[in-house]
Amino acid sequence: MLDNMPVHGAQKAAILMLALGEESCSRLFEAMHEEEIREISSAMAQLGTISAETVEQVCNEFSGSLGNTEVLVGNIDSTERLLKRALPAERAAQIMEEIRGPAGRTMWDKLGNVSEVTLANYLKNEYPQTVAVILGKIKPLHAARVLSLLPEEFSMDVMTRMLRTENVQKAVLQSVENTLRSEFVSNLARGAKRNSYEQMADIFNNFDRRLEGRFMTALEQRSQDDAERIKALMFTFEDLQHIPRESLSQLVGRINREVLPLALKGASEQLRVAFLGTMSERVGKMLSDEIASLGPVRVKDVDAAQAEIVQTAKEMADAGEIELQNQGASNELIL
Structure with a gap:
C-alpha cells in the first residue's frame, strides 16, 4: 500500500489517471506513445491499494480540486479494463501478458x-x-x-x-x-x-x-x-556418448542419482564406458554394482529414465552450459 511514500513519475501518472476515471483515462491513453502506455500501465498494475492521502498529494500537484478523493485500487483487472477501452483488443492483450509475466504465460503454455x-x-x-x-x-x-x-x-x-x-x-x-x-x-x-x-x-x-x-x-x-x-x-540417449567429456561430466552432476542406473541398464556398453569415464574409480564401481543389482527392469521405465536425462541435456545445452556436439569430430580427416 502506498501511504505518504515518495512516488516516481510513472506512479504519479498512474494514480492520477485512476482518479480521473476510466473514460478520461482511456482518452489519455489514446494520446500517448506505446512506450508511455507500457510504462504507465505497468506501474498502474503494481500500485495495489492507494491511500486517500497519497491520492491527494499526487492530485494536488495537478489540481487542488481532487483533495477529497477516496481510496483507489490499482490492480490487474482495473488496468486491463482501461487498456481495452483505449487500445485494440489484441494490443491490450499483449501488454497485459507482459505485465502478468510468468504467471500469465501464453495461451499455448x-x-x-x-x-x-x-x-x-x-x-x-x-x-x-x-x-x-x-x-x-x-x-x-x-x-x-x-x-x-x-x-x-x-x-x-x-x-x-x-x-x-x-x-x-x-x-x-x-x-x-x-x-x-x-x-x-x-x-x-x-x-x-x-x-x-x-x-x-x-x-x-x-x-x-x-x-x-x-x-x-x-x-x-x-x-x-x-x-x-x-x-x-533426433538426439537420443545413445548420442550422449559422442558429446565432449567435459559436457558429459557436467550433465552427470545434474542428473537425479536414482535415474542414472536405470537409464544405463538399457544402454550400450560404449555409452556406459563414456559415463563411467567421467567418475572416479570408486564412484564408477558403485554405479556399476548398482546397475547390476537392479535385475530385470521394464523397458518403459528405462525409456522414461533415458528421456529424462536427454531432456536435462537439451535444457543445459539451450542455456549454454554444455555442448551436445563434439566439436573435435569436425576436425577429423578422411584420407
Missing part, C-alpha cells in the same frame, strides 16, 4: 497444462490441419502424448501436415487461438516458428520406444525422405 486425454478427445474431432497447427505450438513431450492417443491414421495425417506446414496465415492462427481461448479459458499468444523437421524430431524423441518404432515405420512407408531427415535430427 496454458494449453500444455491440459491433460493429454482431454486435449486428444477435443482434437480428434478437428480437421487434421487444425490439429497440426495446435500441436506445432505446444511442447514436444505433450504433443507426443496427444498423438499417441489419437487414431493412428489420423496421427499420421497430422504429422505429415506438420512437416508440410510453413508460416501459418495470421487469420487462420487467430481463428484457432480464439477457439482454444473459449474452450480452455487461455491467454492470447504467439510462439516462434520452428523448423518443422526439428519439431517433429523432438516429438519422436518423446515417444516411448514402441510408439517411436511404429510411427517411424509408418512414416517411412509414406515418405522415406521425411523419415531420414527426422532421424538425422
Whole structure:
C-alpha cells in the first residue's frame, strides 16, 4: 500500500489517471506513445491499494480540486479494463501478458497444462490441419502424448501436415487461438516458428520406444525422405556418448542419482564406458554394482529414465552450459 511514500513519475501518472476515471483515462491513453502506455500501465498494475492521502498529494500537484478523493485500487483487472477501452483488443492483450509475466504465460503454455486425454478427445474431432497447427505450438513431450492417443491414421495425417506446414496465415492462427481461448479459458499468444523437421524430431524423441518404432515405420512407408531427415535430427540417449567429456561430466552432476542406473541398464556398453569415464574409480564401481543389482527392469521405465536425462541435456545445452556436439569430430580427416 502506498501511504505518504515518495512516488516516481510513472506512479504519479498512474494514480492520477485512476482518479480521473476510466473514460478520461482511456482518452489519455489514446494520446500517448506505446512506450508511455507500457510504462504507465505497468506501474498502474503494481500500485495495489492507494491511500486517500497519497491520492491527494499526487492530485494536488495537478489540481487542488481532487483533495477529497477516496481510496483507489490499482490492480490487474482495473488496468486491463482501461487498456481495452483505449487500445485494440489484441494490443491490450499483449501488454497485459507482459505485465502478468510468468504467471500469465501464453495461451499455448496454458494449453500444455491440459491433460493429454482431454486435449486428444477435443482434437480428434478437428480437421487434421487444425490439429497440426495446435500441436506445432505446444511442447514436444505433450504433443507426443496427444498423438499417441489419437487414431493412428489420423496421427499420421497430422504429422505429415506438420512437416508440410510453413508460416501459418495470421487469420487462420487467430481463428484457432480464439477457439482454444473459449474452450480452455487461455491467454492470447504467439510462439516462434520452428523448423518443422526439428519439431517433429523432438516429438519422436518423446515417444516411448514402441510408439517411436511404429510411427517411424509408418512414416517411412509414406515418405522415406521425411523419415531420414527426422532421424538425422533426433538426439537420443545413445548420442550422449559422442558429446565432449567435459559436457558429459557436467550433465552427470545434474542428473537425479536414482535415474542414472536405470537409464544405463538399457544402454550400450560404449555409452556406459563414456559415463563411467567421467567418475572416479570408486564412484564408477558403485554405479556399476548398482546397475547390476537392479535385475530385470521394464523397458518403459528405462525409456522414461533415458528421456529424462536427454531432456536435462537439451535444457543445459539451450542455456549454454554444455555442448551436445563434439566439436573435435569436425576436425577429423578422411584420407
